[in-house]
Amino acid sequence: MSQDALIWQKYTGQISDPNIPLLPNYSYAGYMRGEVGIPNTFAYPTFDVTNATYGAVPDDGLSDQVAIQAAINAAEANGGGVVFFPPGEYLVNTDPNSTNTITINSSNIVLKGSGSVPGGTIINMVNYMRLPSGVSDANNPAMFTFSQTNTSSATRTGVGDANAGDMYVTVTAGGTTPFLTAKYCRINTLASTAATNDFLEGRTTKGTWSDINAGVILDETHEIDYIDAANNRIYLKDPVIDTFKSSYGWRVSTNNLIENCGFEDIHFKANFYDVFVHHKDYIHNYGWKGVDLKNVAHSWVRRCKFSNVSKATTITGRSYASSILNILVDGNTGHALSSVGFKSSRILQGLIWDNTSNGQFHGADMSGGVAGSVIWRVDARKGYGLDLHASMPRTNLIDLYTQMDLDNAGGNFTDLPNHLKGLTMWNVERVGTSSKSQNFWNLCGSNYCGLTVVNPIVVGYHGTASTTFSNVKYQESIGAKVFPESLYEAQLGHRIGAAPSWIVEAINDWNTLKTDWYFMPPTNGTYTENFENMTLIDWGTETYTGNSGYLWTINAKGVSGYIDASKGIYFHNSVTGVQSGTVAGGIGNFSVQCRDLFSQGNDRVIQLLINGNVVDSFTHNGTEVYTYTVENINIEGNINIAIRNASDVGANNTLAIDNISWTTYDGTLTADQVPTAIDEIKLYPNPVKQTLTLSGNLKNSSLLVIYDLSGKHIKGITISHLKNDSMNLDVSYLKSGFYIIEIKYLDMASALLKFVKI
Template identity: 30%
Template sequence: MAIGMVCACTDENPAGEEGNEGNGSTEGDNTPTVSDVIVQMNRDVADMQQIAEGKVKVLTCMKESNGRYLVELDNGHVLTVYAEEEQVKKNSVPLVGIDADGYWVCELDGKTENLTTADGQLAAALSSAGKGVFTPQFRVGGKNLWEVSYNGSQWIQIGTRQVWDVEKEPAAAFSPFAGCSADEDAGTLTISLRCGEKKINTQVQGKGTTDAWNKFVAGSADNVLLDFSYAGYKHGEVEAPDGFALGYKTINVKEYMDAHPDLTAREAFLKLLKEKKLVRIDDESKSYSNDNAGVVFYFPAGEYVLHNEEDNTLRQDVENPAYDGKGNNTSSSIIIYGGNFVIKGDGPDKTFIKMDTPNLPTDTEVMYSSPVMINIKHNAWLGAEYEVTGNAGKGTFKVKVAGASNFKVGEWVCLYLHDNSPELVKQELLPYAWESTMTNISTEGVQVEDYHQIVNISGDEITFKEPIMHEVDAQWNWKLRKYSYYENVGVEDLTFVGHAVDDFQHHRSWIDDGAYKPIAFMRVVNSWMRRVNFENVSEAASIISSANFSAYKINITGNRGHAAIRSQGSSRVFIGAVRDCTDGPLADEYPTFQSNTGQYHACGVSKPSMGAVIWKVTWGDDACFESHATQPRATLIDNCTGGFVQSRQGGDANQVPNHLNDLTIWNMFSTNTKLNGNGTLPANGEFDWWRTGWKYWKILPPVIVGFHGDPVKFVQEQVKLDESNGMPVEPQSLYEAQLERRLGSVPAWLKALK
């Protein structure tokens, strides 16, 4: 029996207007009280004994992205098991465990002793000790000394030091468990204790799958889940080979620099790109795109500065207020036009691609107008369009198209809708009504830009590899359009380093929001970024107007910045195993510095993104997944861990809603739930998804399954489903379960990420 172990902005708003208003009430203090910790401690001790005696069964064991485990028991309790190496703040709380002989032991103030009964006998924890079994209870007595009882009436003092000066030493989270190890094939679990020599070995019973999953599998009429399993490189079916295994020519950038010592790293890289017809750096470069470059640009261990102030140039046409006083006022991207190439280092701990100075904005009043350092893009986008002539439902794969013979099997196309018909806009916003501030959807219309690969053409009927995730009603202006793109672009095994400010403030200036943006991908398919870290960056990476891109095994560290990794108007982007733990000021009225705040916008989506999967991503406590308006749809937040701070989604008021239909949040573990950016509650005290009359913060009813961690209640009239609130569910990863169901097994690349 297997155990299913799981690791659990463009177009911005004016500064200070991104949902940071409330009704003036304050959120309650979540710090546990003394009594809270004692109740939890006594429950953990009793559960420890019951598991060891086989009287309580383990249903599931779920590993969170922060290294902790949640062990769900059949008595309804969930144990928190900290990572073994994690330092637990004890607050003078006794660590209770079981020794190798089956007796209770207790560590207090660094001293470990056996617990004894009133007559001085060792207190047995297990029946195997051959004595009467006791279940101890603990309390802080009247003299602020720890006491233990075995019957609830007679109490025995433990230790001699007064503890818990509550005014000076508030309570903190506590667990006597020190780690888990699992044998998935045998279906067994071993729980280590922080005190004593005993390890608890138990069978994992498993539990029934959640109703939402069962209905998806059965294809029930009331199923609310879309199939997200097609996300990622090659539809999640395989992993891209390592860059060196692709058979491409390898170009060693360091060796080229050594042979040309007069060149900077940027100059050397640009010359190598030009040789491969991937970049245009002067008017003599008549050809500057190459869709089949067949090259690995290899950056061996070392530091490579690809942007500093010497790379800026003077713009002659207009005065630029970003002028630096040194004759330079314009920054330029390294724009790479091509496919079938890889940028590769020796590992994120060895190869460092650096931005020594900020990329200057084209307009200092436009916070996001600084260019990215490396921009990999196709210069064209959408071409000829052909009318869609038949309807197609969500989850289907075929559309009827006038002029289907103009397409060919294997090519990628865009299923496209831009239509501002009032009736269509009304339908798109149901069950809500359009509000006057939502000018984008009323003027530009309902916007769907969904990229698909053609696998069959029969007459006027075109079949896609992937399911359609927005119903097609041919009465509206649906088109199938030609799409320009590059394939097989990879970036791997390196770290991007910037110099983001150490006192980040959202929308304070262009320096805060966009000065250090290392890389972006635009109009690429079946491409990837992996084993890449970001340090001190404003924004890590955007995947724009692309399809089936995978970004995984990524760390974002250093000073807090604006955004992490986003699917921007792309289809089926997979963003997984990302750890976003930047440090910086809280986004409060009176900001204080805190570690693990995370990027202001965590990983997520913007523009008409479709089918994105955010999988096992950990972000900071003062953040939330991004959903940056302008009509993203069908996003899966799967097994993620981090803050759940309302109004961190982002987006201009005129481009709201933040997210349209089919946002799905599965087994989300919240480390910090704030109902507004400044910690205030809405009037009803619940987490609302659509705030009528407030120009920001509007999300169509989501599907929420297995939300747990820091507790929160959702306005039930504003959700499609809120199942198992407070408790994780099976399957623990929706993406993994759907991929396994489609392929027959979990692919090796996804197993490796777990």
């Protein structure tokens, strides 16, 4: 049970205790400093990539890259626009010998797909990005790059101290003139040995840490509120993050950023299938990178799925007040999850799920001088977890992060420590099974000494095994979560008077997307289950919601690579490895892909059980992947499906399975009677606000039923008064979310279509 955190009580003024430090205010992170949500509608015109002017054609197997860039260029020439991708798959980077990033260099450009869930928009990066000559592999370009190309600036000397929490900075007399027309500014220092002790809080460095030994580099970006020329003051919309003393030799510069740019509702599919080897080559490192945002403000990547990537997305280049939200990274394990770097400020990475086969090697990262930023509500339980890739980040928050272990932070040893002062870890959960002792300032004999952080605050750290900490500034409730659950949400609500509505909306989107990313409506009455929504990565038992919305219980080992590159399971003889919850619609035919593991030459016996009864048994001997099929089972009503390894118990007769499928059965419908109407019925627009149009193979007197994703019946109507084989359906009364339309001919399910109500 959560308990009230004393350090939170001090922050809110409920108690005053000199032995408890004051928490930094992290609440300004994210789009528009967290005060409002990212908009769902835009005033810009739409540039459809499939318009004949641009020429993209989804699902034709040909490159769409030139068309996509042309639509972006048109939107930029217009001064802004939504570059829209209708449903389907678009190919980019198809020539392995000539690779070019798709660029966006202007404000007010949003790349918007039709959803990152099945049936939405897929952008398929066919080949990896070639490393340009003279470029380090860490800077290998992403497939999509948003970047301000005009980075020239005017610089003025700061006066006196700029204290943490101040809402203005003072420059030398007459120095405010360049800022009268600027929107953003930087407060920064060059390498300052005068600042070193303050930001190391007295900690002793190693001789090999050459960067920090040369002096601390400080850099933070702010949005200008107004100019007080009479007093040489630049007023800011968010407070100074850390104190800049006059002895540091700090200065203020203009900062040119592009604004209001987004990448959203897209499934970005790359093709990295090698077994990942850390720093093997530039391909393994960052050859398959999705989206980079550089020199941006109030911009975002949201509601996207990234598959088989070396890294999903980044925000870098002195960016400001931007967000990475509602992100799934899955498929083959790669190098990194997401990151914020190169002196960016007030960036939010939140609601991120690492569901790759073995977890990304590095988790969500803040590095490279990042300040005032937050990692929030991340599920990375398969990998080592959070990353602090060194190069002097400071004053950042890690909030509600689930990880396997607290280790594997990166950064070259010359760039260490991993984080300067000001790091808070709040309600972090570790799912590793062994007890651990974490020394945050372990100056070991080698170049790398684990996670080296200057005096962090650790509150509510908990998990499946005990963890003890040393060299911390403050620790509280180690082993149990605290209240408030999220420090970011609590500080934001405390600052503006109440938690903003976008927080609830984003979490609701998150809960819906976690199901919908793997929800695959049945095609012609055929359901599938491929274990992609399973989180099990070792031996154990797990119950989860599968592809088609049904519960599955696994008693096996979660693996990948035995049947295909995606997830699967294997289990021993005499074990029922997988069992469904209640499945509606009965069962006609069934199939599953299998492979016999380990004790080669021994028979494997696989049994299919329906409602606890064995309906078929099959024997196989070999090493290849094979498909076990049972036809004409023909059981009506609600059922349960289970698969049992019934092999002999005297040897290691292990069985791997993946890609289950089955057809429904209602007592009259056979496989050759299933109508093909699903391919002929279309619905649009999707997403929809008020009126949904259906067209195609519709027939009067057919039944149309709307369900939500839980299977709840919302509305049923009889189709009538068709005009040109189409009809309009009012859906304005529905709440925002995902819905399924079922169309029946003579009580036989013939079409299941999915739509999004906004």
